[in-house]
Amino acid sequence: MSIPTADSAAGQAVKAADRAHVFHSWSAQALIDPLAVAGAEGSYFWDYEGNRYLDFSSQLVNTNIGHQHPKVVAAIQEQAAKLCTIAPGFAVESRSEAARLIAERTPGDLDKIFFTNGGAEANENAIRLARLHTGRQKVMSTYRSYHGATANAIALTGDPRRWANETGVSGVVHFWGPYAYRSNFHAENEAQECERALEHLEQVIAFEGPGTIAAIILETVVGTAGILVPPAGYLAGVREICDRYGIVFILDEVMAGFGRTGAWFAADHWGVTPDLLTFAKGVNSGYVPLGGVAISAEIAATFAERPFPGGLTYSGHPLACASAVATINTMAEEGIVENARNIGENVLGPGLRELAERHPSIGEVRGLGVFWALDLVKDRATREPLVPYNAAGAANAPMAELAAACKQRGLWPFVNMNRFHVVPPCTVTEEEAKAGLAVLDEVLSLTDAHTV
Numbered sequence: 001m002s003i004p005t006a007d008s009a010a011g012q013a014v015k016a017a018d019r020a021h022v023f024h025s026w027s028a029q030a031l032i033d034p035l036a037v038a039g040a041e042g043s044y045f046w047d048y049e050g051n052r053y054l055d056f057s058s059q060l061v062n063t064n065i066g067h068q069h070p071k072v073v074a075a076i077q078e079q080a081a082k083l084c085t086i087a088p089g090f091a092v093e094s095r096s097e098a099a100r101l102i103a104e105r106t107p108g109d110l111d112k113i114f115f116t117n118g119g120a121e122a123n124e125n126a127i128r129l130a131r132l133h134t135g136r137q138k139v140m141s142t143y144r145s146y147h148g149a150t151a152n153a154i155a156l157t158g159d160p161r162r163w164a165n166e167t168g169v170s171g172v173v174h175f176w177g178p179y180a181y182r183s184n185f186h187a188e189n190e191a192q193e194c195e196r197a198l199e200h201l202e203q204v205i206a207f208e209g210p211g212t213i214a215a216i217i218l219e220t221v222v223g224t225a226g227i228l229v230p231p232a233g234y235l236a237g238v239r240e241i242c243d244r245y246g247i248v249f250i251l252d253e254v255m256a257g258f259g260r261t262g263a264w265f266a267a268d269h270w271g272v273t274p275d276l277l278t279f280a281k282g283v284n285s286g287y288v289p290l291g292g293v294a295i296s297a298e299i300a301a302t303f304a305e306r307p308f309p310g311g312l313t314y315s316g317h318p319l320a321c322a323s324a325v326a327t328i329n330t331m332a333e334e335g336i337v338e339n340a341r342n343i344g345e346n347v348l349g350p351g352l353r354e355l356a357e358r359h360p361s362i363g364e365v366r367g368l369g370v371f372w373a374l375d376l377v378k379d380r381a382t383r384e385p386l387v388p389y390n391a392a393g394a395a396n397a398p399m400a401e402l403a404a405a406c407k408q409r410g411l412w413p414f415v416n417m418n419r420f421h422v423v424p425p426c427t428v429t430e431e432e433a434k435a436g437l438a439v440l441d442e443v444l445s446l447t448d449a450h451t452v
Contacts, residue, residue: 004038004046011036011048025149026161040067043425043432045412053407056424056436057414061223061255061371062281065327065336066427072287075326079319088115088315098321101328102283102294105264108273110294114308115316119254119280120148122291123217126276127152128310129295130215130248133302138208140201140216142177144225147217147252156217159225160390175204177218179228181364181375182383190231198237205245215248215276216241220266223255224416227373229366235272242275248299249274254291255371258282259331259426262341262369269368275299282426284327290320331426340426344369347430348422351437361386361447372422379452385418386447398450405443411436 014036024032038048043066046052058064065072079094086092099113114129116122127139141147143158154162155170176184178197185196205213216238222228235251242249251274256266260282263269267277276299280291314320331337344367352372356362363377376386376399387396399415406413414421420440424433 004050004052006050007038007048011038014048042066042068043428051410053410053412054424054432054436054439055412056406056422057412058370058423058425059286060281061260061414061421061423062286064259064282064340064426065285065331066425069285069327069330069427071330072285072323072326075322076287076319079322083318085314086318088311088313092316092318092321094318094321094325095316098316098324098328101325102279102292105328106277106294107265107267107271109297110273110277111297112295112300114293114295114310115321116280116291116293116312117289117314117317118148118291119252119278120150120153120291121312122254122278122280122293123147123153123156123250123252124150125310126217126250126278126293127156127215129276129293129299129302129308130250132309133299134214134246134248136212136214137171138173138213139171140173140175140204140208140213142218142222143174144177144179144222144228145219145252146224147219148254173204173208173213175201177222177228178231178234179226180231181366191233194231194234194237197231197234198241201238202241205241205247210245210247213245213247215250217250217252219252219254219256221256221261221368221371223371226375226416226419227367227371227421229368230270232270235267235270239272239274248276250276250278252278254278254280255282258328259337259340260369260371260423262337262344264337266368282327284320284323285425287323287327288317288320289314290317290324334427336426339428340369343428343430343433344372347433348372348437351434352422355437355441355444358441359444359448360451361444367422370422370424370426370428374420374422376418376420376447378450386450387418389417391417398447401446402443405446406439409439409442411439 036048044052102113103111141156145158147153147156154165155172178193180190180193187193187196253265257279275296277294284290352365356365361376362374364375378384387399403413403415
Protein backbone atom coordinates (compact mmCIF):
# COMPACT_ATOMS: atom_id res chain seq x y z
CA MET A 1 0.00 0.00 0.00
CA SER A 2 1.35 3.41 -0.96
CA ILE A 3 1.91 5.79 1.93
CA PRO A 4 0.48 9.24 1.18
CA THR A 5 2.73 12.23 1.75
CA ALA A 6 1.58 15.77 2.41
CA ASP A 7 1.96 18.45 -0.26
CA SER A 8 -0.33 21.25 0.82
CA ALA A 9 0.82 23.68 -1.87
CA ALA A 10 -0.02 21.24 -4.66
CA GLY A 11 -3.39 20.54 -3.09
CA GLN A 12 -4.19 24.22 -2.82
CA ALA A 13 -3.31 24.72 -6.50
CA VAL A 14 -5.60 21.86 -7.54
CA LYS A 15 -8.40 23.25 -5.39
CA ALA A 16 -7.98 26.78 -6.74
CA ALA A 17 -8.15 25.63 -10.36
CA ASP A 18 -11.20 23.50 -9.57
CA ARG A 19 -13.02 26.38 -7.91
CA ALA A 20 -12.15 28.73 -10.74
CA HIS A 21 -13.09 26.54 -13.68
CA VAL A 22 -14.86 23.22 -12.89
CA PHE A 23 -18.66 23.12 -12.94
CA HIS A 24 -19.73 20.18 -10.77
CA SER A 25 -22.72 17.92 -11.31
CA TRP A 26 -25.78 17.87 -9.02
CA SER A 27 -24.43 20.85 -7.04
CA ALA A 28 -25.03 24.45 -6.10
CA GLN A 29 -21.58 25.58 -7.16
CA ALA A 30 -20.97 28.13 -4.38
CA LEU A 31 -22.04 25.72 -1.62
CA ILE A 32 -19.63 22.85 -2.27
CA ASP A 33 -16.07 22.26 -1.11
CA PRO A 34 -14.60 19.37 -3.15
CA LEU A 35 -11.79 17.38 -1.56
CA ALA A 36 -8.58 17.55 -3.61
CA VAL A 37 -7.51 13.92 -4.13
CA ALA A 38 -3.83 13.11 -4.61
CA GLY A 39 -3.98 9.36 -5.20
CA ALA A 40 -5.67 6.03 -4.55
CA GLU A 41 -4.91 2.35 -4.19
CA GLY A 42 -7.08 -0.65 -3.42
CA SER A 43 -9.82 0.31 -0.96
CA TYR A 44 -8.28 3.69 -0.10
CA PHE A 45 -7.74 7.16 -1.51
CA TRP A 46 -5.96 10.15 0.04
CA ASP A 47 -5.74 13.91 -0.09
CA TYR A 48 -2.81 16.33 -0.36
CA GLU A 49 -2.66 16.71 3.41
CA GLY A 50 -1.77 13.04 3.79
CA ASN A 51 -5.19 12.02 5.07
CA ARG A 52 -6.22 8.54 3.92
CA TYR A 53 -9.84 7.43 3.52
CA LEU A 54 -11.31 3.92 3.47
CA ASP A 55 -13.62 4.13 0.46
CA PHE A 56 -16.96 2.76 1.65
CA SER A 57 -18.60 4.43 -1.38
CA SER A 58 -16.52 2.84 -4.16
CA GLN A 59 -16.66 6.43 -5.46
CA LEU A 60 -20.05 6.20 -7.21
CA VAL A 61 -20.44 2.48 -6.48
CA ASN A 62 -18.26 1.70 -9.48
CA THR A 63 -14.68 0.91 -8.41
CA ASN A 64 -15.60 -2.75 -7.96
CA ILE A 65 -12.04 -3.94 -8.57
CA GLY A 66 -10.61 -1.25 -6.28
CA HIS A 67 -8.44 1.73 -7.13
CA GLN A 68 -5.42 1.44 -9.42
CA HIS A 69 -5.44 -2.34 -9.90
CA PRO A 70 -2.06 -2.95 -11.57
CA LYS A 71 -3.37 -5.45 -14.13
CA VAL A 72 -6.00 -3.01 -15.39
CA VAL A 73 -3.61 -0.06 -15.42
CA ALA A 74 -1.12 -2.14 -17.41
CA ALA A 75 -3.79 -3.17 -19.92
CA ILE A 76 -4.72 0.47 -20.55
CA GLN A 77 -1.06 1.37 -21.03
CA GLU A 78 -0.51 -1.55 -23.40
CA GLN A 79 -3.59 -0.68 -25.47
CA ALA A 80 -2.56 2.99 -25.63
CA ALA A 81 0.79 1.98 -27.07
CA LYS A 82 -0.89 -0.20 -29.70
CA LEU A 83 -4.07 1.65 -30.74
CA CYS A 84 -5.51 4.59 -28.77
CA THR A 85 -8.71 5.02 -30.75
CA ILE A 86 -10.61 3.81 -33.78
CA ALA A 87 -14.14 4.45 -35.10
CA PRO A 88 -16.93 2.10 -33.95
CA GLY A 89 -17.39 0.68 -37.46
CA PHE A 90 -14.15 -1.31 -37.36
CA ALA A 91 -13.51 -4.67 -35.74
CA VAL A 92 -10.71 -4.43 -33.18
CA GLU A 93 -9.37 -6.94 -30.69
CA SER A 94 -10.14 -5.20 -27.40
CA ARG A 95 -13.75 -4.45 -28.43
CA SER A 96 -14.41 -7.94 -29.75
CA GLU A 97 -12.86 -9.58 -26.69
CA ALA A 98 -14.73 -7.36 -24.25
CA ALA A 99 -18.02 -8.19 -25.98
CA ARG A 100 -17.23 -11.90 -25.87
CA LEU A 101 -16.35 -11.88 -22.18
CA ILE A 102 -19.48 -9.92 -21.26
CA ALA A 103 -21.73 -12.14 -23.38
CA GLU A 104 -20.27 -15.23 -21.70
CA ARG A 105 -21.48 -13.92 -18.35
CA THR A 106 -24.87 -12.42 -19.17
CA PRO A 107 -27.88 -14.67 -18.59
CA GLY A 108 -29.64 -16.54 -21.38
CA ASP A 109 -29.13 -15.49 -25.00
CA LEU A 110 -28.01 -11.90 -24.37
CA ASP A 111 -25.09 -12.40 -26.74
CA LYS A 112 -24.94 -9.14 -28.70
CA ILE A 113 -23.31 -6.15 -27.00
CA PHE A 114 -23.88 -2.51 -27.96
CA PHE A 115 -21.26 -0.35 -26.25
CA THR A 116 -21.91 3.13 -24.85
CA ASN A 117 -19.93 5.61 -22.77
CA GLY A 118 -21.82 4.93 -19.54
CA GLY A 119 -24.98 3.75 -17.84
CA ALA A 120 -27.30 6.59 -18.82
CA GLU A 121 -26.53 6.10 -22.50
CA ALA A 122 -26.96 2.36 -22.07
CA ASN A 123 -30.49 2.93 -20.77
CA GLU A 124 -31.20 5.47 -23.53
CA ASN A 125 -30.31 2.92 -26.18
CA ALA A 126 -32.13 0.08 -24.44
CA ILE A 127 -35.30 2.19 -24.58
CA ARG A 128 -34.65 2.98 -28.24
CA LEU A 129 -34.20 -0.73 -29.02
CA ALA A 130 -37.41 -1.64 -27.17
CA ARG A 131 -39.51 1.05 -28.86
CA LEU A 132 -38.29 0.18 -32.32
CA HIS A 133 -38.64 -3.55 -31.74
CA THR A 134 -42.23 -3.30 -30.48
CA GLY A 135 -43.45 -0.26 -32.40
CA ARG A 136 -44.82 1.05 -29.09
CA GLN A 137 -43.93 4.20 -27.17
CA LYS A 138 -44.60 3.94 -23.42
CA VAL A 139 -41.97 2.75 -20.93
CA MET A 140 -42.68 1.84 -17.33
CA SER A 141 -40.31 2.30 -14.40
CA THR A 142 -40.58 2.49 -10.62
CA TYR A 143 -40.66 5.60 -8.45
CA ARG A 144 -37.76 4.31 -6.36
CA SER A 145 -35.16 4.24 -9.10
CA TYR A 146 -32.28 5.99 -10.78
CA HIS A 147 -31.47 5.31 -14.44
CA GLY A 148 -29.18 8.19 -15.45
CA ALA A 149 -29.12 11.89 -16.28
CA THR A 150 -29.70 11.97 -20.05
CA ALA A 151 -33.13 12.86 -21.44
CA ASN A 152 -34.97 9.52 -21.38
CA ALA A 153 -32.90 8.11 -18.53
CA ILE A 154 -33.79 10.97 -16.19
CA ALA A 155 -37.46 10.70 -17.20
CA LEU A 156 -37.31 7.01 -16.26
CA THR A 157 -35.72 7.89 -12.92
CA GLY A 158 -38.07 8.03 -9.97
CA ASP A 159 -36.02 10.04 -7.48
CA PRO A 160 -36.24 13.85 -7.11
CA ARG A 161 -33.46 14.53 -9.60
CA ARG A 162 -36.14 13.91 -12.23
CA TRP A 163 -38.33 16.81 -11.16
CA ALA A 164 -36.35 19.70 -12.62
CA ASN A 165 -35.52 17.77 -15.79
CA GLU A 166 -38.74 16.18 -17.00
CA THR A 167 -40.59 17.54 -20.01
CA GLY A 168 -43.97 15.91 -19.50
CA VAL A 169 -43.86 14.31 -22.95
CA SER A 170 -41.45 11.44 -22.28
CA GLY A 171 -43.89 8.54 -22.59
CA VAL A 172 -42.74 7.26 -19.18
CA VAL A 173 -45.20 5.78 -16.67
CA HIS A 174 -44.10 5.26 -13.06
CA PHE A 175 -45.38 2.60 -10.69
CA TRP A 176 -44.56 1.29 -7.21
CA GLY A 177 -42.06 -1.52 -6.93
CA PRO A 178 -41.76 -3.80 -3.90
CA TYR A 179 -40.31 -2.37 -0.67
CA ALA A 180 -41.59 -4.50 2.20
CA TYR A 181 -40.17 -2.28 4.96
CA ARG A 182 -42.21 0.70 3.72
CA SER A 183 -44.92 -1.14 1.84
CA ASN A 184 -47.25 0.82 -0.41
CA PHE A 185 -49.51 -2.24 -0.42
CA HIS A 186 -50.02 -2.70 3.35
CA ALA A 187 -48.28 -6.05 3.07
CA GLU A 188 -47.51 -7.98 6.24
CA ASN A 189 -44.64 -10.04 4.80
CA GLU A 190 -42.46 -10.34 1.71
CA ALA A 191 -44.70 -12.91 0.03
CA GLN A 192 -47.65 -10.52 0.29
CA GLU A 193 -45.48 -7.64 -0.88
CA CYS A 194 -44.48 -9.60 -3.98
CA GLU A 195 -48.05 -10.66 -4.78
CA ARG A 196 -49.54 -7.21 -4.27
CA ALA A 197 -46.74 -5.41 -6.14
CA LEU A 198 -47.34 -7.66 -9.15
CA GLU A 199 -51.11 -7.07 -8.92
CA HIS A 200 -50.46 -3.32 -8.85
CA LEU A 201 -48.20 -3.54 -11.90
CA GLU A 202 -50.86 -5.48 -13.82
CA GLN A 203 -53.48 -2.84 -12.92
CA VAL A 204 -51.28 0.00 -14.16
CA ILE A 205 -50.65 -1.90 -17.40
CA ALA A 206 -54.38 -2.47 -17.86
CA PHE A 207 -55.17 1.23 -17.40
CA GLU A 208 -52.30 2.40 -19.61
CA GLY A 209 -53.16 -0.09 -22.37
CA PRO A 210 -50.93 -3.17 -22.77
CA GLY A 211 -50.62 -2.56 -26.51
CA THR A 212 -49.07 0.88 -25.89
CA ILE A 213 -46.23 -0.27 -23.61
CA ALA A 214 -42.85 -0.96 -25.17
CA ALA A 215 -40.86 -1.87 -22.07
CA ILE A 216 -40.64 -2.21 -18.31
CA ILE A 217 -37.24 -1.25 -16.91
CA LEU A 218 -36.16 -2.24 -13.40
CA GLU A 219 -32.92 -2.03 -11.48
CA THR A 220 -32.43 -5.68 -10.57
CA VAL A 221 -31.50 -4.50 -7.08
CA VAL A 222 -32.50 -0.85 -6.68
CA GLY A 223 -29.30 1.08 -6.01
CA THR A 224 -29.16 4.78 -5.13
CA ALA A 225 -32.86 4.82 -4.19
CA GLY A 226 -32.35 2.39 -1.33
CA ILE A 227 -30.58 -0.91 -2.15
CA LEU A 228 -33.91 -2.68 -2.34
CA VAL A 229 -33.53 -6.41 -2.84
CA PRO A 230 -36.62 -7.76 -4.63
CA PRO A 231 -38.66 -10.42 -2.84
CA ALA A 232 -38.50 -13.97 -4.13
CA GLY A 233 -40.73 -14.38 -7.19
CA TYR A 234 -41.04 -10.71 -8.09
CA LEU A 235 -38.66 -10.59 -11.04
CA ALA A 236 -40.02 -13.87 -12.37
CA GLY A 237 -43.50 -12.40 -12.06
CA VAL A 238 -42.54 -9.33 -14.06
CA ARG A 239 -40.94 -11.58 -16.66
CA GLU A 240 -44.22 -13.51 -17.01
CA ILE A 241 -46.27 -10.30 -17.30
CA CYS A 242 -43.95 -8.97 -20.00
CA ASP A 243 -44.18 -12.22 -21.94
CA ARG A 244 -47.97 -12.18 -21.74
CA TYR A 245 -48.31 -8.67 -23.13
CA GLY A 246 -45.38 -8.60 -25.55
CA ILE A 247 -43.53 -6.05 -23.43
CA VAL A 248 -39.73 -5.87 -23.50
CA PHE A 249 -38.21 -6.57 -20.06
CA ILE A 250 -35.11 -4.46 -19.35
CA LEU A 251 -32.90 -5.02 -16.30
CA ASP A 252 -30.66 -2.11 -15.35
CA GLU A 253 -27.52 -3.68 -13.88
CA VAL A 254 -25.42 -0.51 -14.14
CA MET A 255 -24.82 -0.49 -10.39
CA ALA A 256 -25.69 -4.05 -9.40
CA GLY A 257 -23.65 -5.83 -12.07
CA PHE A 258 -20.12 -7.22 -12.22
CA GLY A 259 -19.74 -8.65 -8.75
CA ARG A 260 -21.45 -5.98 -6.65
CA THR A 261 -24.08 -8.41 -5.26
CA GLY A 262 -21.72 -11.37 -5.06
CA ALA A 263 -22.70 -12.64 -8.52
CA TRP A 264 -21.59 -11.55 -11.99
CA PHE A 265 -25.05 -10.09 -12.48
CA ALA A 266 -27.72 -9.62 -9.83
CA ALA A 267 -30.20 -11.40 -12.10
CA ASP A 268 -28.23 -14.60 -11.43
CA HIS A 269 -29.62 -14.69 -7.87
CA TRP A 270 -33.15 -15.20 -9.21
CA GLY A 271 -32.47 -17.06 -12.46
CA VAL A 272 -34.27 -14.44 -14.56
CA THR A 273 -33.29 -13.48 -18.11
CA PRO A 274 -34.41 -10.08 -19.41
CA ASP A 275 -34.68 -9.12 -23.08
CA LEU A 276 -32.15 -6.33 -22.61
CA LEU A 277 -29.60 -5.84 -19.84
CA THR A 278 -27.75 -2.56 -19.31
CA PHE A 279 -24.36 -2.27 -17.64
CA ALA A 280 -21.53 0.18 -16.93
CA LYS A 281 -19.65 1.05 -13.69
CA GLY A 282 -18.20 -2.30 -12.56
CA VAL A 283 -17.54 -3.59 -16.08
CA ASN A 284 -14.15 -1.86 -15.80
CA SER A 285 -14.48 -0.05 -12.46
CA GLY A 286 -14.76 3.27 -14.25
CA TYR A 287 -11.07 3.36 -15.17
CA VAL A 288 -12.16 4.57 -18.64
CA PRO A 289 -15.82 5.49 -19.37
CA LEU A 290 -17.74 2.44 -20.66
CA GLY A 291 -21.26 1.08 -20.61
CA GLY A 292 -23.46 -1.01 -22.83
CA VAL A 293 -26.57 -3.02 -23.60
CA ALA A 294 -26.65 -6.80 -23.81
CA ILE A 295 -29.28 -7.71 -26.41
CA SER A 296 -31.37 -10.86 -26.87
CA ALA A 297 -31.32 -12.79 -30.12
CA GLU A 298 -34.91 -11.82 -30.91
CA ILE A 299 -34.33 -8.10 -30.55
CA ALA A 300 -30.98 -8.26 -32.34
CA ALA A 301 -32.73 -9.98 -35.26
CA THR A 302 -35.00 -6.93 -35.65
CA PHE A 303 -31.95 -5.04 -36.85
CA ALA A 304 -30.39 -7.75 -39.01
CA GLU A 305 -31.41 -5.97 -42.22
CA ARG A 306 -32.89 -2.81 -40.75
CA PRO A 307 -30.37 -0.19 -39.60
CA PHE A 308 -30.30 0.59 -35.90
CA PRO A 309 -30.67 4.40 -35.77
CA GLY A 310 -28.26 5.01 -32.92
CA GLY A 311 -24.56 5.29 -32.29
CA LEU A 312 -21.77 7.09 -30.47
CA THR A 313 -18.38 8.31 -31.65
CA TYR A 314 -16.71 6.47 -28.77
CA SER A 315 -18.83 3.31 -28.78
CA GLY A 316 -16.53 0.48 -27.73
CA HIS A 317 -13.51 2.75 -27.31
CA PRO A 318 -10.34 0.61 -27.47
CA LEU A 319 -8.91 1.91 -24.17
CA ALA A 320 -12.21 1.38 -22.37
CA CYS A 321 -12.65 -2.11 -23.80
CA ALA A 322 -9.07 -3.08 -22.96
CA SER A 323 -9.72 -2.06 -19.36
CA ALA A 324 -12.93 -4.13 -19.37
CA VAL A 325 -11.09 -7.19 -20.66
CA ALA A 326 -8.47 -6.84 -17.95
CA THR A 327 -11.09 -6.20 -15.27
CA ILE A 328 -13.24 -9.21 -16.14
CA ASN A 329 -10.26 -11.54 -16.48
CA THR A 330 -8.77 -10.30 -13.21
CA MET A 331 -12.07 -10.68 -11.39
CA ALA A 332 -12.21 -14.29 -12.58
CA GLU A 333 -8.56 -15.06 -11.84
CA GLU A 334 -8.56 -13.52 -8.38
CA GLY A 335 -12.01 -14.70 -7.24
CA ILE A 336 -13.23 -11.15 -6.74
CA VAL A 337 -16.93 -11.97 -7.27
CA GLU A 338 -16.58 -14.76 -4.73
CA ASN A 339 -14.85 -12.37 -2.33
CA ALA A 340 -17.76 -9.94 -2.59
CA ARG A 341 -20.19 -12.74 -1.80
CA ASN A 342 -18.08 -13.97 1.13
CA ILE A 343 -17.64 -10.49 2.62
CA GLY A 344 -21.38 -9.92 2.37
CA GLU A 345 -22.38 -13.24 3.91
CA ASN A 346 -19.73 -13.43 6.64
CA VAL A 347 -18.66 -9.88 7.48
CA LEU A 348 -20.92 -7.05 6.30
CA GLY A 349 -24.28 -8.77 6.68
CA PRO A 350 -23.65 -10.14 10.19
CA GLY A 351 -21.73 -7.01 11.22
CA LEU A 352 -24.48 -4.61 10.15
CA ARG A 353 -27.14 -6.71 11.86
CA GLU A 354 -25.07 -6.57 15.06
CA LEU A 355 -24.96 -2.80 14.76
CA ALA A 356 -28.75 -2.77 14.44
CA GLU A 357 -29.00 -4.55 17.80
CA ARG A 358 -27.05 -1.73 19.46
CA HIS A 359 -28.28 1.33 17.59
CA PRO A 360 -31.99 2.25 17.75
CA SER A 361 -31.60 4.58 14.73
CA ILE A 362 -31.18 1.55 12.43
CA GLY A 363 -34.63 0.59 11.23
CA GLU A 364 -33.62 -2.04 8.67
CA VAL A 365 -30.48 -3.69 7.30
CA ARG A 366 -30.68 -4.99 3.74
CA GLY A 367 -28.36 -6.01 0.95
CA LEU A 368 -26.24 -8.61 -0.81
CA GLY A 369 -22.52 -8.96 -1.46
CA VAL A 370 -20.90 -5.53 -1.01
CA PHE A 371 -24.19 -3.73 -1.64
CA TRP A 372 -25.88 -2.82 1.67
CA ALA A 373 -28.00 -0.07 3.21
CA LEU A 374 -28.93 1.00 6.70
CA ASP A 375 -32.42 2.52 6.70
CA LEU A 376 -32.15 5.09 9.50
CA VAL A 377 -35.23 6.07 11.50
CA LYS A 378 -36.41 8.38 14.27
CA ASP A 379 -38.72 5.73 15.66
CA ARG A 380 -38.45 2.00 15.05
CA ALA A 381 -42.10 1.46 15.93
CA THR A 382 -43.47 3.92 13.35
CA ARG A 383 -40.50 3.59 10.94
CA GLU A 384 -40.46 7.37 10.52
CA PRO A 385 -37.32 8.18 8.48
CA LEU A 386 -34.50 9.96 10.32
CA VAL A 387 -34.84 12.87 7.86
CA PRO A 388 -37.77 13.73 5.55
CA TYR A 389 -37.87 12.63 1.92
CA ASN A 390 -35.53 14.82 -0.17
CA ALA A 391 -34.47 16.78 2.92
CA ALA A 392 -31.96 19.59 2.54
CA GLY A 393 -30.28 22.16 4.78
CA ALA A 394 -31.27 22.06 8.44
CA ALA A 395 -33.81 19.28 7.82
CA ASN A 396 -30.97 17.04 6.64
CA ALA A 397 -28.61 17.93 9.49
CA PRO A 398 -28.57 14.46 11.15
CA MET A 399 -27.37 12.78 7.94
CA ALA A 400 -24.87 15.55 7.18
CA GLU A 401 -23.50 15.21 10.71
CA LEU A 402 -23.16 11.45 10.25
CA ALA A 403 -21.27 11.84 6.97
CA ALA A 404 -18.93 14.47 8.40
CA ALA A 405 -18.13 12.28 11.41
CA CYS A 406 -17.22 9.39 9.11
CA LYS A 407 -14.85 11.55 7.08
CA GLN A 408 -13.18 12.87 10.23
CA ARG A 409 -12.41 9.27 11.17
CA GLY A 410 -11.03 8.29 7.74
CA LEU A 411 -14.13 6.55 6.35
CA TRP A 412 -15.60 7.93 3.12
CA PRO A 413 -19.38 7.40 3.24
CA PHE A 414 -22.23 7.09 0.77
CA VAL A 415 -25.35 8.68 2.22
CA ASN A 416 -28.63 9.32 0.45
CA MET A 417 -31.73 10.74 2.13
CA ASN A 418 -32.21 8.73 5.36
CA ARG A 419 -29.90 5.90 4.35
CA PHE A 420 -26.27 4.99 4.85
CA HIS A 421 -25.09 2.77 1.99
CA VAL A 422 -22.25 0.33 2.71
CA VAL A 423 -20.70 -0.21 -0.71
CA PRO A 424 -16.93 -0.82 -0.56
CA PRO A 425 -15.02 -2.32 -3.51
CA CYS A 426 -15.59 -5.99 -4.29
CA THR A 427 -11.91 -6.47 -3.40
CA VAL A 428 -12.36 -5.20 0.16
CA THR A 429 -10.65 -7.40 2.74
CA GLU A 430 -12.22 -8.74 5.92
CA GLU A 431 -9.92 -6.48 7.94
CA GLU A 432 -10.92 -3.38 5.94
CA ALA A 433 -14.63 -4.21 6.16
CA LYS A 434 -14.40 -4.65 9.92
CA ALA A 435 -12.49 -1.37 10.25
CA GLY A 436 -15.31 0.41 8.42
CA LEU A 437 -17.92 -1.25 10.63
CA ALA A 438 -16.01 -0.11 13.73
CA VAL A 439 -16.18 3.50 12.56
CA LEU A 440 -19.89 3.12 11.84
CA ASP A 441 -20.46 1.70 15.31
CA GLU A 442 -18.89 4.83 16.76
CA VAL A 443 -20.63 7.47 14.63
CA LEU A 444 -24.12 5.94 14.77
CA SER A 445 -24.36 7.28 18.31
CA LEU A 446 -24.98 10.63 16.60
CA THR A 447 -28.08 9.35 14.79
CA ASP A 448 -29.24 7.49 17.90
CA ALA A 449 -29.45 10.88 19.60
CA HIS A 450 -32.25 11.83 17.20
CA THR A 451 -34.46 8.81 18.03
CA VAL A 452 -37.47 8.77 20.29
